[in-house]
Amino acid sequence: MTVMVTLIAQESDNAVGVVFMIVLAAIALALIVLWVAAIVSVLRNNRLTGGGKTLWIVVILGFPFLGSLGWFIFGRDAQLVKSPGGQFR
Template sequence: MSLTVLAQDRPEDVVDRIAGFIFGVTGGIIGILYLLLFLFAVISILRSQRLTGGGKFLWIVVALAYPFLGSLGWFVFGKSAQLVKQGSYTG
């Protein structure tokens, strides 16, 4: 895009292009942060020593089904979840 093209455009067109660029960059940054939150949640779930295999599976299903709320829910509620490992059963 050259200055001559911008000079021929109406002011509204220039504003629309700038707004589109800003929204695109902002959306990209939010998307990257969203992906990082999801990845950190899955890694944290898998590394958790408190959960059984079934508990980890359930939290990963929740994080996949509801990526933002599930990931956020893990960090708010999941780290102290009640699906904890117990001592081995010696029956």
């Protein structure tokens, strides 16, 4: 009886470990997708200058999660933009 309880406990721990690993893999994949999406979004943004894009990419590479969130929350509406005549506003 004790052997059976021990086997069930080991299987339960193993199942919890597998679920934990799947959840961690899903979170890691979501973070990678967020990071790549932020970099692509910065590079495709026509409103930023080359310096502005470089700065945002450095921030995103330096702080992958917070930098990516910062870009999507604050960066897309950045103040340093190119005007149609090539002058900065």
